[in-house]
């Protein structure tokens with residue numbers, strides 16, 4: 001694990017000394033936009049863009065879900081990095097990078113910007129035409145895939161309808177801070193008080209979401225939206241990884257009356273299960289973060305049955321009707 005400093009790879013762990021033991025996620029740097037109408041330098045075109053992802057990473061996973069639900073598999077190609085992220089950061093297995101032929105993801109970053117300084121993260125949206133990174137912020141990539149490629153994908157599905165947008169943004173901000181990033185704040189904290197604070201905030205938020213999902217099938221407007229998918233990628237990793245590896249062990253998702261069925265409901269939406277890879281998920285976390293788990297042993301459990309009935313039909317419309 002490391003980062004680029006003036007275009008040179010340096011192997012070092014997150015610096016929590018500067019923040020009193022707290023994990024603080026750095027700002028993402030590539031923030032350009034693909035546009036349907038060519039109003040930005042990056043016009044949406046089939047076959048032009050490429051996505052670098054890790055199947056382990058919850059942020060990259062969100063973009064893969066939108067790609068699948070919007071039927072963009074043939075429009076947007078994908079490279080999957082190796083689940084292990086060690087001293088060279090993310091690595092591309094032999095033959096995985098059909099676009100740039102690179103071995104390390106940091107080489108893709110320096111191809112885009114030779115003096116780049118910062119972390120080398122997934123997902124990355126690459127433009128074959130101009131040979132650069134358009135964007136490496138999953139929240140923004142999700143929005144682009146939801147709307148800008150509608151000429152080539154499932155235009156009938158809108159995961160962020162205008163009338164729900166303000167509420168989606170509000171829920172996203174809460175879920176991001178307390179849950180998506182909350183598990184990392186607990187897991188990467190290097191002092192007891194920062195861990196305790198992140199832990200308490202996380203479980204208070206999960207309790208709150210569980211109450212909210214007692215009466216509605218989905219988080220916003222009782223339609224299946226981006227807000228649900230952003231929560232889903234953390235929930236699906238929770239019991240197999242965050243409970244043990246990140247010490248988020250007050251409760252499992254399986255113990256929650258409503259979140260447990262909600263997780264299965266989302267998992268069973270056609271196209272979604274194919275984006276979930278528990279082998280990559282477990283191997284990445286347990287075997288990459290050797291300062292948390294020095295032996296790199298990957299636990300065999302728990303047993304999960306996300307195909308079991310979820311019983312949430314009575315609370316709202318089926319996912320297809322939510323379009």
Ligand SMILES: N[C@@H](CCC(=O)N[C@@H](CS)C(=O)NCC(=O)O)C(=O)O
Pocket residue numbers: 001002028054056057058059060089119120121122123136137138139
């Ligand atoms: N803000 C970014 C965060 C992405 C992110 O942190 N990805 C992790 C994997 S889960 C990563 O690549 N970490 C490598 C590192 O921090 O060096 C996004 O949502 O796209």
